[in-house]
Amino acid sequence: xxxxxxxxxxxxxxxxxxxxxxxxxxxxxxxxxxxxxxxxxxxxxxxxxxxxxxxxxxxxxxxxxxxxxxxxxxxxxxxxxxxxxxxxxxxxxxxxxxxxxxxxxxxxxxxxxxxxxxxxxxxxxxxxxxxxxxxxxxxxxxxxxxxxxxxxxxxxxxxxxxxxxxxxxxxxxxxxxxxxxxxxxxxxxxxxxxxxxxxxxxxxxxxxxxxxxxxxxxxxxxxxxxxxxxxxxxxxxxxxxxxxxxxxxxxxxxxxxxxxxxxxxxxxxxxxxxxxxxxxxxxxxxxxxxxxxxxxxxxxxxxxxxxxxxxxxxxxxxxxxxxxxxxxxxxxxxxxxxxxxxxxxxxxxxxxxxxxxxxxxxxxxxxxxxxxxxxxxxxxxxxxxxxxxxxxxxxxxxxxxxxxxxxxxxxx
Ligand code: CTP
Numbered sequence: 175x176x177x178x179x180x181x182x183x184x185x186x187x188x189x190x191x192x193x194x195x196x197x198x199x200x201x202x203x204x205x206x207x208x209x210x211x212x213x214x215x216x217x218x219x220x221x222x223x224x225x226x227x228x229x230x231x232x233x234x235x236x237x238x239x240x241x242x243x244x245x246x247x248x249x250x251x252x253x254x255x256x257x258x259x260x261x262x263x264x265x266x267x268x269x270x271x272x273x274x275x276x277x278x279x280x281x282x283x284x285x286x287x288x289x290x291x292x293x294x295x296x297x298x299x300x301x302x303x304x305x306x307x308x309x310x311x312x313x314x315x316x317x318x319x320x321x322x323x324x325x326x327x328x329x330x331x332x333x334x335x336x337x338x339x340x341x342x343x344x345x346x347x348x349x350x351x352x353x354x355x356x357x358x359x360x361x362x363x364x365x366x367x368x369x370x371x372x373x374x375x376x377x378x379x380x381x382x383x384x385x386x387x388x389x390x391x392x393x394x395x396x397x398x399x400x401x402x403x404x405x406x407x408x409x410x411x412x413x414x415x416x417x418x419x420x421x422x423x424x425x426x427x428x429x430x431x432x433x434x435x436x437x438x439x440x441x442x443x444x445x446x447x448x449x450x451x452x453x454x455x456x457x458x459x460x461x462x463x464x465x466x467x468x469x470x471x472x473x474x475x476x477x478x479x480x481x482x483x484x485x486x487x488x489x490x491x492x493x494x495x496x497x498x499x500x501x502x503x504x505x506x507x508x509x510x511x512x513x514x515x516x517x518x519x520x521x522x523x524x525x526x527x528x529x530x531x532x533x534x535x536x537x538x539x540x541x542x543x544x545x546x547x548x549x550x551x552x553x554x555x556x557x558x559x560x561x562x563x564x565x566x567x568x569x570x571x572x573x574x575x576x577x578x579x580x581x582x583x584x585x586x
Contacts, residue, residue, distance in 0.1 A: 186214025
């Protein structure tokens, strides 16, 4: 990606130390980073730390280098502003349009996407004043992340933790790729996402698995949650992905467990996104003790396989039978290669018909594409015949386009 100018605003909270990792990750991605802390942020982290990490001067007020009019210039030139942590006070000042320091001045002059990553105590987060300020900032097109839940400054726990640096920089990268803000258009929508690969046990130590990394499904869950949806993620095996902020995660192992979780949770959901790589077959027998090789000959055991239920087709059937009255959009995923019978799109079109879902997201696989990589491309095929190409980009960008399309189907 070409080098962008990013302003990292840092407000005064205990989580200010995490801004150092955010700055480092954005620099490592090749961007130019200017850190603008508030006066109180410098009570937690010294200006020298931010100067060393960013390679740029650090000021808090509007009366340093006045000849360069920094409170106007920094905001005007920015491609993205990320405020991490965004305290209750900082968001109150931003919502009120104040410009009493360099950071709020920058926020008032910036015309690029702005991302706030809040961190505060749970009581402050849920206070009506903060709720109103967050709503105001979102209405104006700013992206205000959902805070993570967990341990806060003291012994207390709850929503209010700063999302991990990785989560913040992933979403910052998404805003740069999209070039516009992420709409807050899924508020209150209940979404069920499956992701990762299933593992079909052979014996207590072995399983049959697949190469799904879970990245695409996690990205859909993450983007849905940041657009306001109430998201549950049914997660199979992944490449060690962290739970996305603001998402409830249910971990499962086998296809049967995934199927049971979908059956239990789908009646509540309005959207089902089946990004998981569900095994089509499982061993007919699961040995209760480890299968040993024989010492007296070189023979190998045969493994008999039986079919697993098709979870996606089952959900489509259940909806047709009236068992999922809330369900409005069912999305399947397919990783395809072309073969002698036809190309990737040929197979995808027939899979969309066979599965009966509302939309099928298709990736071409093979030659190192789709699995275990961060960037990809593909198509979205809808039951109404629309076919949209997914431009090449990060799996988070693809997730945001998929959520755009789901939004269009939901609101049609
Ligand atoms: N899927 C499912 N249950 C299965 C297998 C697949 O719900 N037992 C879902 C996947 O989550 C995905 C979609 O079906 O959303 C397509 O998966 P894929 O493996 O491509 O479909 P298959 O019907 O197994 O087709 P193929 O014969 O090409 O493997």
